[in-house]
Amino acid sequence: MLAHWRDDPGRLTYRDGTDTQDGTVAEFYFSSPESWEAKTIDRLERLCDHDPILDVGCGAGKHLLWWAEHGVEATGVDVSPNAVLTARERCEVHRTSRRSGEAAERGFEAVLLGNMFALPVETGAFGAVHAVGTQLGLGRSLAGIRELLGEFARVTDDGGVAVVDNYDPTRVGDDFLGxxxxxxxxxxxxxxxxxxxxxxxxxxRYREVGRTLQFLLCSPARLREATNATPWSICDVRRTDGTGHYSAVLEKRGPAGSEPG
Incomplete structure (x- = not known):
C-alpha cells in the first residue's frame, strides 16, 4: 500500500504453495467510490447515524475518506505500520485540500496502529465498528471469532452496531485460493x-515474504452461533452475487439479553 501510494508500486501476490493470485492493490485499497457496488455504499451509509465509527483493518483509508466527505466522524486502526502510514498520509492530504466548515470538522480522521484483538481505544468510545476484508476469519475458530466480537462490544456503546464479512464455505470450493x-x-x-x-x-530487486495467514470460513448460520454469549445479534445478511462472500450487520442486544428492536 505504501509503495503504491508513493508511486513505486511493485507487485503483490497471494500465494498458497504453487497457487497464486494477484494482490490487486490499486483496485482493492485505492478504488474510488464511483467504482464501488451499491451494497458497499449502503453499508457505509448504514453506519453514518452511529458515529463515531471505528474502521478496523482500515488499510489505505478509503472508507475513512468516504466518511470524511460526508461529515461523519471515523477513526481507523490497522496492525500494519505501513498501512497506517499510508492512511495517515492520505487523510492529511484530504484534510488540507477540502473546504473548511462543519462537515469538514466533523469528518476528522485519526489512524491508529493496533491489534484488533486488543484495540487501542477506550471502552464504549464508538457507536459502530466496521471490519470488512474478512478480518473476522483471523479469529481462526468460532471461539476466536467470539473473542473478537467481545472486543468489538467493549469499544462500542449500548446502541452499538458492527458490520463484518466472511466467505460461506458452502458456496466456495477447492478452486478458492488457500x-x-x-x-x-x-x-x-x-x-x-x-x-x-x-x-x-x-x-x-527487493522481495518480502509475509507470514502465513490462517482464516476461519464460516456460514452465516455458524456466525450466528459465534455470537452466542456475546452482546451481539445478527440483524441482516447480504450476499455478493456469484461468490461465497457475504456481509453481516450486528446489533447489540437489549437488556437481559433480549433481541434488538
Missing amino acids: YRSDPRAGIAHRCFHLEFERETAAGE
Missing part, C-alpha cells in the same frame, strides 16, 4: 501468504 476443508457443516479454513516484489531505483 481453501482447506473441514468435516463440520458450514466451516472451512483458508491459508495463504503475501509476497511483495519491486525493483529499486538502483536496479536492485
